[in-house]
Amino acid sequence: MYLEHVNLVANDINSMLKFYQAAFPYWFIRSEGTGTWYGKPRRWVHFGDATQYIAISDHGEGENRDLSGHQVGFAHFAYVTNNxxxxxxxxxxxxxxxxxxxxxxxxxxxxxxxxxxGFEIEFVEYLSDIPSERNNNL
Structure with a gap:
């Protein structure tokens, strides 16, 4: 089992693509389209590779949660990089x-x-192959 995709609601797909294209230069738009979500028109894209992607749609309203606060909601997601x-x-x-x-x-x-x-993304490079060391919060 693995995580296939994360679905993010934004207000500007192009600025989101600029960020994720810089982070993942080998990813591409796998599919895209338009539709409605509970009566509101939206554009959506699936940006990723053959096995995983980020779904982004542009019908967002308001601001993302305060990341320094304690509201219930999405804190961050992380990607492992070799460099x-x-x-x-x-x-x-x-x-x-x-x-x-x-x-x-x-x-x-x-x-x-x-x-x-306004989503927080962590990028991590592991310097050990030993799981107990990688997951240690010294």
Missing amino acids: LDTTVQRLQKADFKVAKKGSENPFRKNVYFIDPA
């Missing part, structure tokens, strides 16, 4: 800034970005 520095460089070149750095850990490096819709 965190290169991932960060691509996102910075596309004008996105690191929102916060992860904690110091000898077995992993991680950083957090906020995408244009």
Whole structure:
């Protein structure tokens, strides 16, 4: 079993694609279309590769939850990368800034970005193949 996709509601698909294309330069728009969601028109895209993707639709209203608050809701999702520095460089070149750095850990490096819709995404590079070390919160 694996996670196939995450479905994000935004208000601007193009700005979201700019962020995710910088993070995942080998991904592509797998499919896209238009429709309605509970009576409201929307455009949607599935951006990913052959096995996983991010579904993005543009019918969002208002702001995302306050990530420093304690409201119930989505906190963040994470992707593992083989080269965190290169991932960060691509996102910075596309004008996105690191929102916060992860904690110091000898077995992993991680950083957090906020995408244009206000979702927090963690990128992590593991420096150990041993699960107990990778998951250790020193």
